[in-house]
Amino acid sequence: MRAYVGDLLTAGGTRAVGFCEMVAPPSDDVVLAEPVAGQFTLRGTGATVHVQGRVAAAAGLVCGACLRRFSQTLEVDIDEEFARPTGQIEVAGEQALTPEDFVAAISADDVIDLTELVRQHLALALPIAPRCTPDCRGLCPRCGADRNAGGCECDTQEIDPRFDALRHWTEGPAPGGARRARSRPGGRPRREGE
Numbered sequence: 001m002r003a004y005v006g007d008l009l010t011a012g013g014t015r016a017v018g019f020c021e022m023v024a025p026p027s028d029d030v031v032l033a034e035p036v037a038g039q040f041t042l043r044g045t046g047a048t049v050h051v052q053g054r055v056a057a058a059a060g061l062v063c064g065a066c067l068r069r070f071s072q073t074l075e076v077d078i079d080e081e082f083a084r085p086t087g088q089i090e091v092a093g094e095q096a097l098t099p100e101d102f103v104a105a106i107s108a109d110d111v112i113d114l115t116e117l118v119r120q121h122l123a124l125a126l127p128i129a130p131r132c133t134p135d136c137r138g139l140c141p142r143c144g145a146d147r148n149a150g151g152c153e154c155d156t157q158e159i160d161p162r163f164d165a166l167r168h169w170t171e172g173p174a175p176g177g178a179r180r181a182r183s184r185p186g187g188r189p190r191r192e193g194e
């Protein structure tokens with residue numbers, strides 16, 4: 001959606017703009033199957049146009065733990081200042097504005113590309129490590145089975161690391177005597193439960 005803001009730049013004022021349209025996914029592993037919807041307020045300040053708004057998108061993401069696709073609503077607040085490219089900005093009594101002060105310059109025909117603005121903000125709002133659920137159990141590192149769908153054979157063979165110390169007791173002293181079983185009076189190694 002391209003919003004003409006020439007009138008806001010010259011005469012000032014405020015305009016509400018509804019947004020509802022398909023947006024290209026901000027990255028390859030994201031699906032935006034439904035229109036992104038929201039509302040913008042465009043306010044002319046004299047030399048700039050202040051764009052404020054909020055949009056929501058139902059994003060199809062891939063869980064980083066179990067690799068399943070799931071849907072997550074991304075809600076994005078947008079608050080940006082736009083201006084014409086350098087050279088056309090004249091603000092009396094204020095420091096000249098440079099392109100670095102803005103996310104994007106207003107195009108030569110006084111248009112702001114709201115779709116591109118939304119796409120950029122969705123890219124920033126994407127979770128770094130998407131999870132289908134907060135307690136996703138992920139895939140078994142041995143056989144690749146989805147642990148959310150139930151256990152696999154591997155689970156029963158895994159040794160709880162907390163029992164490693166116990167194992168040394170039953171194996172006895174290590175060769176060379178580096179690891180000795182402590183003994184109590186009576187000479188028997190201490191065992192669990194005594």
Ligand SMILES: [Zn+2]
Pocket residue numbers: 063064065066067068131132133136137138
């Ligand atoms: Zn998952």
Ligand SMILES: [Zn+2]
Pocket residue numbers: 140141142143144145152153154155
């Ligand atoms: Zn497994």
